[in-house]
Amino acid sequence: MNRLKKEDLNRIKEEYGKRKKDWIKVGCSTCGIAAGAQEVFETLCREVKEHHLDIDVKKCGCAGMCYAEPLVEVNVEGMPRVFYGKVTSETADKIIEKHVRGKMLMDDHIYDLKVHQSDGEAGLL
Amino acid sequence: MIKRIFIRDTNSSSVDKARDFCNAFRNQLRERQMDEKVQLIRAADMGVYNQGIVMRILPDDFLYGQVEEKDIPRIIAETVCGGKCVCDLVCHHAAKQCRIVLRNCGAVDPESIEDYIARDGYQALAKVLEQNDPEKVLAELKVSGLRGRGGAGYPTWLKWNLARNVKVNQKYVICNGDEGDPGAYMDRSVLEGDPYSVIEGLTIAGFVTGASKGYFYIRAEYPLAIERVQKALDRAYACGLLGENIFGSTFRFDAEIRLGAGAFVCGEETALIASIEGKRGYPRPRPPYPSTQGLWGKPTVINNVETLANISPILLKGGKWFSGIGTETSKGTKVFAVTGKVKNSGLVEVPMGTSIREIVFDIGGGAGGGKKVKAVQTGGPSGGVIPEDFFNTPVGYENLQKIGSIMGSGGMIVMDESDCMVDIAKFYLRFCVDESCGKCAPCRIGGTQLLNLLEKISDGKGNEEHLPALRRISFAMQKASLCGLGQTAPNPVLSTLNYFEEEYRTHVIEKRCPAKKCGKLFRYSIIQDKCKRCGLCVRNCPSDAISGNREKGYVIDEAKCSRCGLCLETCKPNAILRG
Numbered sequence: 109m110n111r112l113k114k115e116d117l118n119r120i121k122e123e124y125g126k127r128k129k130d131w132i133k134v135g136c137s138t139c140g141i142a143a144g145a146q147e148v149f150e151t152l153c154r155e156v157k158e159h160h161l162d163i164d165v166k167k168c169g170c171a172g173m174c175y176a177e178p179l180v181e182v183n184v185e186g187m188p189r190v191f192y193g194k195v196t197s198e199t200a201d202k203i204i205e206k207h208v209r210g211k212m213l214m215d216d217h218i219y220d221l222k223v224h225q226s227d228g229e230a231g232l233l
Numbered sequence: 234m235i236k237r238i239f240i241r242d243t244n245s246s247s248v249d250k251a252r253d254f255c256n257a258f259r260n261q262l263r264e265r266q267m268d269e270k271v272q273l274i275r276a277a278d279m280g281v282y283n284q285g286i287v288m289r290i291l292p293d294d295f296l297y298g299q300v301e302e303k304d305i306p307r308i309i310a311e312t313v314c315g316g317k318c319v320c321d322l323v324c325h326h327a328a329k330q331c332r333i334v335l336r337n338c339g340a341v342d343p344e345s346i347e348d349y350i351a352r353d354g355y356q357a358l359a360k361v362l363e364q365n366d367p368e369k370v371l372a373e374l375k376v377s378g379l380r381g382r383g384g385a386g387y388p389t390w391l392k393w394n395l396a397r398n399v400k401v402n403q404k405y406v407i408c409n410g411d412e413g414d415p416g417a418y419m420d421r422s423v424l425e426g427d428p429y430s431v432i433e434g435l436t437i438a439g440f441v442t443g444a445s446k447g448y449f450y451i452r453a454e455y456p457l458a459i460e461r462v463q464k465a466l467d468r469a470y471a472c473g474l475l476g477e478n479i480f481g482s483t484f485r486f487d488a489e490i491r492l493g494a495g496a497f498v499c500g501e502e503t504a505l506i507a508s509i510e511g512k513r514g515y516p517r518p519r520p521p522y523p524s525t526q527g528l529w530g531k532p533t534v535i536n537n538v539e540t541l542a543n544i545s546p547i548l549l550k551g552g553k554w555f556s557g558i559g560t561e562t563s564k565g566t567k568v569f570a571v572t573g574k575v576k577n578s579g580l581v582e583v584p585m586g587t588s589i590r591e592i593v594f595d596i597g598g599g600a601g602g603g604k605k606v607k608a609v610q611t612g613g614p615s616g617g618v619i620p621e622d623f624f625n626t627p628v629g630y631e632n633l634q635k636i637g638s639i640m641g642s643g644g645m646i647v648m649d650e651s652d653c654m655v656d657i658a659k660f661y662l663r664f665c666v667d668e669s670c671g672k673c674a675p676c677r678i679g680g681t682q683l684l685n686l687l688e689k690i691s692d693g694k695g696n697e698e699h700l701p702a703l704r705r706i707s708f709a710m711q712k713a714s715l716c717g718l719g720q721t722a723p724n725p726v727l728s729t730l731n732y733f734e735e736e737y738r739t740h741v742i743e744k745r746c747p748a749k750k751c752g753k754l755f756r757y758s759i760i761q762d763k764c765k766r767c768g769l770c771v772r773n774c775p776s777d778a779i780s781g782n783r784e785k786g787y788v789i790d791e792a793k794c795s796r797c798g799l800c801l802e803t804c805k806p807n808a809i810l811r812g
Contacts (some may be wrong), residue, residue, distance in 0.1 A: 138421060172581065193278065218239065
């Protein structure tokens with residue numbers, strides 16, 4: 109990558125803003141990994157590939173709800189952003205099958221949801 | 234648009250009513266042929282506790298509490314069909330978290346600099362370098378009222394200013410990531426989840442103080458944090474955000490990681506400096522403070538991870554915005570690692586001034602298993618215990634000091650009625666005795682003596698004279714120890730002694746441990762009348778302390794028993810007696 113200038117910051121930000129893609133984030137900090145996040149991440153990647161889905165699977169840090177790790181946040185257009193907690197590979201399979209492909213939320217696994225983009229972020233962004 | 238209704242039984246009773254409620258709701262929807270338009274979801278957590286059946290309705294975003302089956306027709310008619318709120322059911326969501334430090338944790342890919350930039354990353358550094366006016370940054374930080382998040386709470390701008398005013402050619406900035414308090418892991422999460430924000434904060438600190446070199450001092454027990462910070466540093470170098478001519482300015486800044494080898498005392502700034510210099514991690518008396526004479530004798534600013542993560546939001550949104558959050562003397566937010574006997578352990582970021590009760594009960598969900606919360610321990614081995622009577626205290630540097638504890642770096646360990654305060658004091662003291670560097674006598678000898686006394690008390694060999702002795706030694710340690718470790722090591726003893734003296738007395742006079750934790754003050758036995766001779770206890774006993782057979786029944790050998798309590802937990806007919 110080239111050396112960044114101030115203008116580049118705004119350009120990168122804009123490019124990100126234009127992206128309207130669905131994504132899945134897996135909490136992969138120590139707390140998540142200790143609870144089995146790596147396996148969940150791999151399962152999600154495999155399923156997405158198998159079904160040729162147009163969705164990003166990303167690793168991210170700890171969202172704070174360590175008691176519910178491994179935590180998977182799913183953002184699919186037209187649906188609320190939700191956090192699935194205590195996810196196993198089986199639940200990960202179901203997330204792809206029901207939530208991503210079937211557009212239905214799953215029972216008994218949702219630990220939090222974000223209705224507004226800035227929920228609890230002290231007006232940042 | 235399809236309505237989505239999240240339902241959860243938030244009462245902590247053994248029967249979960251959510252399933253029945255959902256079925257009733259679904260049937261009523263079906264009767265009105267509306268089941269296609271509404272999806273009912275049983276949630277696993279709603280962030281609301283002890284409010285009966287709670288439902289959240291999207292996209293309207295109504296939150297109802299204490300809902301009963303008789304309310305279903307109203308909800309269907311008014312909210313589902315009419316889109317209106319049923320006002321008398323509305324449940325007010327109490328304490329809200331406020332994320333400044335953790336703004337990106339869980340939101341960005343910690344290994345992607347683009348992710349960070351997309352969320353306003355490096356905008357603050359670009360602005361600072363463009364304006365090229367360190368005084369302005371200091372002024373902004375002064376307005377913000379930001380104080381060090383490592384525990385001591387020294388104003389950040391003042392620390393930076395002291396180092397800035399020394400005129401020498403070489404200065405240093407250090408990020409203190411040597412987080413050693415038992416149960417605290419805020420810094421680890423920030424370094425793992427959002428390393429760039431800390432790097433940006435450190436770079437700005439370097440620019441303001443005039444330092445061209447920064448160190449990340451991270452404990453070696455955090456391999457993932459080290460890996461991610463290293464990757465982030467490499468990437469920042471590749472993007473020209475570290476090294477020469479950052480953002481086209483003349484400013485040069487280099488940063489590297491130094492590993493802490495596992496000594497708790499190295500979180501103390503002078504010991505930390507010694508450790509980076511390659512010496513033994515010994516603290517030295519202050520002054521001179523590191524701001525004037527630190528690493529290799531040069532002016533050095535040492536900031537906690539959380540402090541540095543606060544810098545760029547303050548510079549972007551202004552010091553005024555930041556000082557609008559929090560209390561009179563403690564501004565902004567604080568991250569707490571809430572652990573121990575609490576339902577939802579995890580990281581919590583709340584505005585200063587939030588009460589302990591809100592943190593433990595509204596966000597943490599209270600103690601699990603129907604038990605009563607007894608106290609919280611804040612500030613790790615340097616802090617104290619806060620009993621439930623003081624839970625309305627708003628968190629802040631001074632407020633917690635007043636009630637005999639400290640905010641510290643932000644560990645908050647919740648204890649319930651099954652925790653013994655003598656045992657807690659013993660645990661923290663043993664930690665400090667292990668970690669004492671041994672340089673000064675009050676800490677080395679005093680700590681060991683305190684621990685001996687506590688061990689006597691919990692073994693049932695204590696007497697009443699031991700209690701004033703505990704106070705006396707503690708006082709001597711506080712007054713005469715060389716560094717913070719020794720000065721604060723007796724705090725857990727003193728605060729438990731102040732608030733729970735009755736419990737200590739029960740130990741020394743009645744030789745009894747009310748919480749049934751001190752192993753030598755109670756024993757397990759089998760009530761033969763209740764025993765069903767199933768043998769489950771024998772199979773589960775890890776120390777082979779139970780003997781006997783199905784015909785004759787079983788007995789526990791007190792000498793072999795390790796008091797783990799597994800037999801009590803596994804016994805179905807409740808035939809194990811603890812007393």
